[in-house]
Amino acid sequence: MRFFSKLTFFVMISLLLGACSQKVETGNDPARWVDPFIGTAGHGHTFPGATLPFGMVQVNPQTRLNGWDGCSGYHYSDSIIYGFAHTALNGTGALDYGDILLMPVVGEPVFINTEYSSPFSKTSEVAEPGYYSVKLDKPEVLAEVTATSRVGYHRYTFPKTENALLILDLQHRDRVLDSWIEFINDHEIRGMRRGSQWASDKVWYFHMEFSRPFTTKGIALNDTLRNELTKANGTNLKAYVGFDTRENDVVEVKVALSAVDAAGALKNLQEELPGWGFDETRKKARETWNKELSKIYVKGGTPRQLKVFYTALYHAMLQPNIFMDVDRRYRGMDRAIDTAVNFTNYTVFSLWDTYRAWHPLMTILDSARTVDYIRTMLNQYQKSGNLPVWELAGNETWCMIGNHAIPVIVDAWLKGIKGFDPQVALQAAINSVNADRVGYPVYRKYGYLPGDKEHESVSKTLEYAFDDWCIAQLAKNLNQEEVYKKYIQASQFYKNLFDPSTGFIRPRISGAWLEPFNPTTVDWNYTEANAWQYNFYVPHDVNTHIRLMGGDSAYAARLDELFSANTEVTGRDMKDISGLIGQYAHGNEPSHHVAYLYNFVGQPWKTQEKVRYIMDHFYTDQPDGIIGNEDCGQMSAWLIMSAMGFYPVNPASGQYIVGTPWFDEMDINLPNGKILRITASHPSEKNFYVQGMEINGQPWNYSYVFHKDLIAGGHIHFKLGKKPSLTWAFASDERPKAEVIDDQLVTSPYFNTTDTRVRKPISVSMATLTPGAEIFYTLDGSLPDNQSLHYKGPIEINQTTHLTAIAWHPSLGYSYPVDVEFVKIDTNRRIQVLSKVHPNYTAGGPEALIDGLRGPENWRLGGWQGYQGNDFEAVVDLGNIMPISYVGAGFIHDIGAWIWAPKKVEFEVSEDARNWKPVLSIDSPVSIDDYTARKLDLGGKINLKARYVKVKAMNLGKIPQWHLGAGGDAYIFIDEIIIK
Known part of the structure; x- marks a missing residue:
């Protein structure tokens, strides 16, 4: 009997392991492989709610009201639901959306979210493409939602009660600028909500229709119920409708949105969902998803792999979102209403993220929508004067850096995706990168961005240079020779930041290399990264960068060092830096191309090792299965492209660098009607090294392929093995090339x-x-x-x-100029700082506080000393007893960056540094909740003689609970101590 038990155990284990590793294929219902909960835990910031591919409406449960991990409105770890909103962002690192909240309640009408919210059990949640449901414990209501492109569809199953209510909350989520609500009859409501958060002016009109007449209703104005009102406007509006229900009675609600007007919302409802039928709408939503997901058919992966892959494809298709009504009207970036002619207008362009792989992926899967995206971007340029940087709901948020609509446009044009005017596109690109903002004039003047003239100077210089390369390629294609020459030279500006002594691209201050320098430090010279993570961002000129580094061996060794370095990141706390392999950070976009760079130096097997590891370990089928913010599909696009077996290191070159495929077979249904089949010989966690490739049966010895090879259809085959091939794609003529040859730049001195302070020669x-x-x-x-x-x-x-x-x-x-002003300073004054300065904000040392050089308005450029969590105290020695007529100090107030003006500043004087006399005490004139950034001097006139002046500035301490950084330690930023 004991033998039988052991045998049974081993058989069960074998069956379980076999089930875990069994090979499967997509089938005719790819939506079954999608798990919308993936990415909703950790820092993925995805959402599980119901929506359609690229749909305008996202009906999403709201479980978190604020905080960085509440960006989508939902986090998997939460156990309270506040209601169901109709807009959501997918994986962003900033909060917005969550508009027009509905919540079922049983009992008396309540309008405070802590009162109408409900606990729920995770086991009751169901999420699938186009559908979400949950059992709300407090009202004992089953909530279900589905959607069309512009309409959210709710179904609530109530218990027996005379008080089955639906609460409508227009105050929910961000700051309300204006709103109104109107009861049309006993089964329809319409209204408008205008809000401001990340997008400064976000407008949504809505039209609601109920499946049965409501028997009671009311409007709450400033949380006071006014049953007599049928229409109201204000900035704190809520409403309720009530029903008398029997056990398991159903109340259905259709909610149509429009960014144009209430009539537009009604038209959207009448066109997309004129009748009733929740289950049929849910079925159509799934069919719509299956049509889109069927663009890629996979065979041979494990169930876990298919779940991860198709969820990634699902996430990639959540945005951009349609942003126009069924009659083609839309709200433009000039805030006026216009009609889209010959294109579909979209919103949500997270271009700093998505230009890298998401947009190139769409040139393979969806060229028609790619044309619409570009027409939308060019229309936004015509309305606003700039190509979009990070557009949201018809607003430019100016979030992130670069102008990466440019590579998107250029990539499409050079790939033969037409349908827009390239001359208009070229002019739009030129105007956008010569605008008087974000350091462009300084960049053009000096040939790089000095760190003392523009923050995030290294990252901006690198990404601006890439945009310039893209402009040059479009100009060359259009025979604009002078434009080509100007911008191909500008694409080399990154060389002005390459330090040959360290091999790093690093910041320059006053014409010199910033010291001290630690490549693991995250500071204001980089965008969400450090020197390691931006050191390989020269996608258009990789081969020149290799030579600057010292050649193939030195470059490969530096890549090895990147991936093997200690994972400690110093400096600023940056949650975006995650998914670390050494200092490589897969959780944020600047690293995404780096694993593929080994191909350029003839070591493709190292790329294969890194890529396979990332696919297997940083993408899982769990709620925290995305290693960083999803970032509007870019994290998923990396996986999708890599699973195909290649990745666009230069996302505007039409060249894809080979990695290692994830599946035995993949069929890609191309927009031109052809099929691209990618096969591999038994890929697995151990069998992933490329031994050879074939394209349409012919040997392919190169570690890259071109877009034209993919879009032509046919068959790409990878022969894989368990050991690296040291010969395949090793020769220099078998490697990818990315090199700027024309109009070589002379680098600036x-x-x-x-240190520009002259005390002695x-x-x-x-x-x-x-x-x-x-x-x-x-x-x-x-x-x-x-x-x-x-x-x-x-x-x-x-x-x-x-x-x-x-x-x-x-x-x-000639090179571009470099200049610096050396200033002779008063050497009679001395300072002793008695507080601990933050190591990232020293301004060069204590003397910076009395050197006569004032810190700039933009504190990120340096020149300011920062003190976090502690007060500031210092004593200035004037050298001799002398008359003093004024004492003061300069401070920064920028609470979005955790910097508060001091609560109080006190000044004391002394002739001997032992006996002190208080002479001035000043309370901060700025409210602690004032988000307006400013520089201010706190001081005043006095009339006495002294040698020593003591300055004390009191820190706010812990950040208040209403702030995004609640519980953290506030900063004081100071410069200069002023004594006259």
Whole structure:
């Protein structure tokens, strides 16, 4: 009997393991593989609610009112539901949407969300494409939702009660600018909500229709019930409708949205969902999803892989969202109402994320929508004067960096996806990258962004340079030779930030390399990253970057170092930096192409190792199965592209770099009616090394393919093995190439010191990266040429001096200038700082507080000292007893960045540093909840003599609960201590 038990156990284990590793295929219902809960835990920020592919409406349960992990309105760890809103964002790192909330209640009408909310059990939740349901415990109501493109459809199954209510909350989520509500009759409501959060002016009209007449109703104005009202407007509006229900009676509600007007919402309802039939609508939603998901058919993966893959494809199809009514009217970026002619208008363009892989993926799967996206972007340019950066609901949020509508447009055009005017696109791109904002004028003046003139200077320089390369490619295609020359040279501006002594692309301050430098430090010189994570962002000029690094072996070794480094990230707390392999951070976009770079130096097997590891470990079928923010489909697009076996390192080149496929077979139904079949010989966690490739039966020895090869259809086969092939795609002519050859840039000189305060003579040396270039300079701020002072060795600065330098090459011409102003300072004053300064915000040391150089309005540029969680205290020694007529200090107030003006500033004076006399105490004039960023001086006139001045500034302490950083430690930012 004991033997039988053991045998039975081993048989069961074998069957279980076999079930876990069995190979499956998509089938005719790919939606069955989708789990909308994936990404709703951890920091994925996805949502499980009901929506259609690219639909305008997302009917989503609201479980979290605020906080970074509440960006979508839902988090898997929560156990309370506040209601069901009709808009949601997929995986963003900023809060918005969650408009027009409905919530079933049993009992008396209540309008405070803590009173109408309900607990729920996770086991009662069901989420699938186009459908969500949950049992609400407090009212004992089964809530179900589905959707069409512009209409949310609710079904609530009530218990027996005379008080079955539905609460409508127009105050929910963000700040309300205006709203109104109107009861039309006993089964229809309409209204409008205008809100402001990430998008500053978000407008939604709605029209609601109920499946049965409501027997009671009321409007709550400022949370006071006014039963006599049938219409009201204000900034705190709520309403209820009531029904008398028997056990398991159903109340259905259809909610149509429009960003145009109430008539538009009604038209959307009448066109898309004129009748009733929840189950039929749910069925059609699933059919719609299956049609889209069937663009890719997979065979040979495990059930876990298919679940991960099709959920990724589902997430990739949640946005951009249709943003126009059925009659084609829409609200433009000029806030006016217009009609879309020959295109579908969309919203939600997370371009800093999606230009990398999501948009290239769509050029393979959906060229028709790609044309609509571009027409939308060009229309937004015509309405606003700029191509979109991060557009939301017809608003430009100016979130993130670069102007990455440009690579999207250029990539499509060069791939042969037409349907828009390329001359208009080129002009839009040129105008957008020459606008007077986010450092563009400085970038054009200096050939890079100095860190003391624009924050996030390294990341912006790198991404601006890539955008410039894209402009050059479009100009070349359109025979615009002068435009091509200008922007192909500008695409090399990144070279001005390459430090040959460290091999890092790093910030320059006052013309010199910023010190101290630690490549793991996250600071304001980079965008959501550090020097490691941006060091390989030269996708258009990889081969030049390889040479700058010292060649193939040195470049590969630096990549190895990136992936093997300690995972500790220093500096600013940045939750976006996640999914670390060494300092590679898959949870955020700047790293996404890096694993594929080994192909450029003939080591493709290392790419295959890294890519397979990332696919297997950073994408799972659990609620926390996305390693970072989903970011509107980009995280998923990385997986989808990588599972195909390649990835667009340069997302505007039409070239895809080979990795390793995830499935035995994949059929891609292309927009041109052809099928691309990708097969691989038994891929697994151990069998993933590429031994060889074939395209349509012919050997392919190159570690890249082109878009034209994919879109032509046919068959790509990967021969895989368990050991690396050290010969396949090893030769230099078998590797991908990305290199700028034309109009080579002469790099600007760099100096040896960032300290511009002259106490005693400073020795300044200069160098340039360009071989054969000479350096010329002036000392009066004028622009030098090759007839100016010729640099032959270190020069001495002993007074206030404006140094300007250029490099000149006899065949390549001049570099862009670099300049710095050295300032002679008063050496009689001394300062002793008694508080602990934050290591990221030292401004170069204590002397910065008394050097006479004021910190800039933009504190991110440096020049300010930061003190977190503690008060500031310092003593200034004037050198001698002298008359004092004024004492004060400069501070920053920017609570969005956790910086508060001090609660109080106190000044004391002394002649001997032992006996102190209070002379001035000033309370902060700024309210602690004032989000307006500003620089302010706190001080006042006095009339006495002293040698020493003590300054004390009281920190706010813990951040208040109403703030996004609740419970964290507030900062004081100070510069300068002013004593007259």
